[in-house]
Amino acid sequence: MGKSPCRDEREGLKKGPWTVEEDRKLLDYIQKHGHGRWRILPKNAGLKRCGKSCRLRWTNYLRPDIKRGRFSFEEEETIIQLHGVLGNKWSAIAAHLPGRTDNEIKNHWNTHIRKRLLGMGIDPVTHTPRLDLLELYSILSSSLYHSSQLNTFPSLLGVGPLGNPNLQGLATADHLLSSQYKTPEITSQYDPQQNQYHNTLVSNQFQSSHPIHELNTSTYATQVNQFHSAVQETQPCAASHTLSTPFGREPQLTQAKLEQLSPNLNFIRQNTLPNVWPSMGEQLNLARNDFPLQNVDSIIDPQFENEILQTRNNIDQQIPNYSFGSLIITTTSPSPTPLSSTTTYANCSSTEDERDSYCSNIMMFNMLAK
DNA sequence: AACAGTATCAACCGCACCAAT
DNA sequence: GATTGGTGCGGTTGATACTGT
CATH class of the missing domain: 1.10.10 (Arc Repressor Mutant, subunit A)
Structure with a gap:
């Protein structure tokens, strides 16, 4: 009616x-x-x-209570979380964001967040990697995995360079969606006293649904060490590296190293989580067009440490039983040049892009920094 | 400087739901 | 139960600003 x-x-x-x-x-x-x-x-x-x-x-x-201006990091976090649960229920999402209207949130989603997710190969509707791309890439990679032609396909797929080892790992994984262990990941912490960053390789711990005896821990440790070696080979990461050159000055060498590790770079949809956050974190990380390490030094700004910690605490409260792993290897890299949110992204032309990229990385680190 | 292409967001449109009659 | 009025919602449009050539 x-x-x-x-x-x-x-x-x-x-x-x-x-x-x-x-x-x-x-x-x-x-x-x-x-x-x-x-x-x-x-x-x-x-x-x-x-x-x-x-x-x-x-x-x-x-309305007098309307908040104007840019969306904060926390607001974007909330929007992504809620959208994963509620879908396009903008008014319901707006109810959790005081001062923001459904229209404003809808616009922000469509003009910023949605594009960002698409650019990372994530379906903004389902919040999962775009299966069409993955299936296609899986087919291609099965025949071309060892071929240099492999790297010509990403532009066709519109998902950025397939040099992205995470995406490769995802598509070539034998145990897609069911692996027993998670990819070791890199996180970074700024040490203000030493004016340098500590890059940390974090092996995300096994989920309770997978019996620990299924894991060949020796193999895993070897893989972690290999990964660590690859990490060291890419050091130091100059802050001026662009976000679109995933492998720095020796792309092929490093990429080859990483491809050796591709089985360890699986995307793992392990347990079905009661919240979209962990899977979002995985996907954001997975879908990045850049090797995470490359961005460690070029993204994190000490001033955001508190934000990261706060978000971690929020996640802890929301998902008390979900935790990432325990195997931690720490490396130290020279501090980049003095950081600011603008100089860090010296090669990005758009301030909005910088912020979008920053937020994507922050979300990744939020999940990894545990 | 001029033009074209792109991004942004306020506003509109059509539909659906609910309550009152 | 059918009709009508009021309101809310999500998708889309179009004017404007911005950016690149």
Whole structure:
């Protein structure tokens, strides 16, 4: 029993952008009489608008509690989490973000977050890696895995360089979605006293659903060591490396090393988690077009350490039984040049891109820093 | 400087739901 | 139960700003 939309033009009502004068009339009226009864409101307020237009203007723009400006990291976190659960229920998502309207969140999702996820090969609807790409790549990689032609396909798929070892690992994994162990990952911590970063290789611990005896720990330790060696070969990571050159100055050497480790770079959908966060973290990490290590020194800014810790604490509270692993290998790399959010991304042209990239990395680190 | 292409976001549109009649 | 009015929601549009050539 739907209502017909307002018949503005037939009734000579105005459409389009609101003028200051119209805003003032609407505000004056609502301050005196409150909102509601939108159908009769414009007539009483002396506005040549339909009630629907007035309601929209009020709820999306004039409401005094509306927060303006950029979305904070925490807000983006919340949006992604909630979208994973609620889908495009923008009003429901907005209910968790005081001062933000559903329209604003929807726009931000469509113009920023959605694009970012797509660019990383993640389906923004399902929050999982795009299976179409994965299946295609799996087919291709089965015949081309050892071929140099392999690296010509990513541009066709529109997912960035397949030099991304994580994506390769994902597509070539024997135990796709069911591996017993997780990829060792790199995290980084800034030591202000020594003015340098400690890169940490973290082996994410096995999930309880997989009996520990199934694991060949010796093999795993060897793989971790190999991975560690590959890590060391890429050191030091200059902060000026662009985000689009995944393997630094010796791409082929490093990539070859990483390809040796590809079975260890599986994407693992281990336990079905009650929350999208862990899987999102995996996917964000997985889908990055850059080898994580490459970004360790070029992304993390000490000033965000607290944010990371805070987010970790939030995750701990929300998912008390979920934890990442225990095997930790620490390396130290020289501190990059003095960091700021702008100089860190010296080769990125867009401030928005910088921030998007930063947020993606932060989300990754949030999951890895445990 | 001029133009074209792209990004952003306020506003609109159509539909659905619910309550009142 | 059918109709109507009020409101909310999600998708889309279009004006404007921005960026690149």
